[in-house]
Amino acid sequence: MAAMSSTSPGYSDPLLHHLLTAVAPLDARAMQEAEARQAQLTKPAGALGVLEETSVRLCGIQRTCPPRPLAKPVVAVFAADHGVHARGVTPWPQEVTASMIENFRAGGAAVNVLARQVGAEVYVVDMGVNADVAADDRVLDRKIRRGTSDLAAGPAMTRDEAAAGVFLGADVAQQLVAAGHDCLLTGDMGIANTTASAALIAALTGAEAADVTGRGTGIDDPTHAHKISIVKVVLERRPASEDPLETLASVGGFEHAGLVGFVLAAAAMGVPVVLDGLIAGAAALVVQAIAPGALDYCFAGHRSAEPGHRVALQHLGLRPLVDLDLRLGEGTGATLAFPLVEAAGATLREMATFDAAGVARK
Ligand SMILES: O=C(O)c1ccc[n+]([C@@H]2O[C@H](COP(=O)([O-])O)[C@@H](O)[C@H]2O)c1
Numbered sequence: 623m624a625a626m627s628s629t630s631p632g633y634s635d636p637l638l639h640h641l642l643t644a645v646a647p648l649d650a651r652a653m654q655e656a657e658a659r660q661a662q663l664t665k666p667a668g669a670l671g672v673l674e675e676t677s678v679r680l681c682g683i684q685r686t687c688p689p690r691p692l693a694k695p696v697v698a699v700f701a702a703d704h705g706v707h708a709r710g711v712t713p714w715p716q717e718v719t720a721s722m723i724e725n726f727r728a729g730g731a732a733v734n735v736l737a738r739q740v741g742a743e744v745y746v747v748d749m750g751v752n753a754d755v756a757a758d759d760r761v762l763d764r765k766i767r768r769g770t771s772d773l774a775a776g777p778a779m780t781r782d783e784a785a786a787g788v789f790l791g792a793d794v795a796q797q798l799v800a801a802g803h804d805c806l807l808t809g810d811m812g813i814a815n816t817t818a819s820a821a822l823i824a825a826l827t828g829a830e831a832a833d834v835t836g837r838g839t840g841i842d843d844p845t846h847a848h849k850i851s852i853v854k855v856v857l858e859r860r861p862a863s864e865d866p867l868e869t870l871a872s873v874g875g876f877e878h879a880g881l882v883g884f885v886l887a888a889a890a891m892g893v894p895v896v897l898d899g900l901i902a903g904a905a906a907l908v909v910q911a912i913a914p915g916a917l918d919y920c921f922a923g924h925r926s927a928e929p930g931h932r933v934a935l936q937h938l939g940l941r942p943l944v945d946l947d948l949r950l951g952e953g954t955g956a957t958l959a960f961p962l963v964e965a966a967g968a969t970l971r972e973m974a975t976f977d978a979a980g981v982a983r984k
């Protein structure tokens with residue numbers, strides 16, 4: 623990955639337009655072939671449940687049936703800090719974002735362990751951590767600013783910063799795919815980012831603050847009530863006329879912006895994405911608002927215990943592959959779910975048909 627560029631590409635709304643128009647519809651012929659093949663495989667129709675739909679969509683994404691094996695998965699952990707941290711919405715000090723990056727670098731975080739289990743590589747992308755983070759071949763410097771502004775007081779970032787984040791995230795996806803990665807898994811790290819995620823989810827779904835604001839890393843009842851009141855303040859101060867990029871700039875985080883670009887670019891390249899939890903769900907709502915077809919390239923890895931994630935998934939129309947009460951982020955849910963996506967594709971590639979196996983039909 624030494625070839626990965628350390629400089630930022632330029633950015634502007636025309637570039638965003640290009641990224642959006644590059645997302646093609648899924649390949650209908652490959653999906654029809656996949657459905658027909660599923661019907662020939664030695665099992666009662668539909669008996670592989672969600673794996674069947676997953677396998678069909680994988681064919682649509684890769685534009686071929688059966689789908690190619692997903693041999694080189696990668697998790698990109700988008701990391702950033704948040705001005706709203708100063709409002710006391712989380713019990714954890716902000717420096718935990720930077721120290722967890724060192725833990726990722728050393729291979730000791732949960733996502734590193736789970737990624738080793740499934741043969742995925744882990745990259746960290748510093749989108750806006752409020753600390754000096756050393757870049758190396760696994761920790762990429764894409765820092766826009768050292769943390770967003772306080773979203774309760776005004777916009778978290780400028781529209782240009784949000785667009786920059788989208789392009790930086792897209793650039794990371796492009797470089798990972800150029801390096802041979804064939805399935806992109808989303809991850810995130812950012813103390814206080816569940817507040818920004820709740821605000822994004824409420825803004826983009828119309829849900830009430832109280833229905834999307836959870837306990838994040840773990841907060842008591844008074845802090846939870848305070849966090850809900852902060853999200854309410856954010857929703858009230860937003861202008862009604864925002865477009866999705868403005869909403870991202872207004873209430874999101876730099877990691878959300880990076881994730882938006884990462885997902886859009888993966889879709890534009892025809893590469894499947896496995897989404898993680900609450901933070902990825904919030905970013906995916908921005909993607910849905912600007913390029914709904916890009917969601918066809920996304921699998922919801924899991925459902926987080928955070929209430930806002932349930933709301934986000936419903937609005938996205940995505941069914942989570944696993945539901946294990948995880949509420950960690952980092953890409954842990956996406957990484958755990960990745961083998962299910964690959965298993966779905968393997969059924970189409972490897973299962974015998976009724977004719978080949980000589981099994982009688984009903
Ligand atoms: O992904 C999730 O569903 C999720 C749910 C709760 C917490 N997190 C992680 O916890 C951190 C933010 O929590 P908080 O309480 O500081 O807002 C951030 O690093 C997230 O990755 C992540």
Ligand SMILES: Cc1cc2nc[nH]c2cc1C
Nearest residue numbers: 714718811839950951952
């Ligand atoms: C320790 C710790 C690890 C995390 N991983 C993702 N978010 C996190 C938040 C905390 C506090």
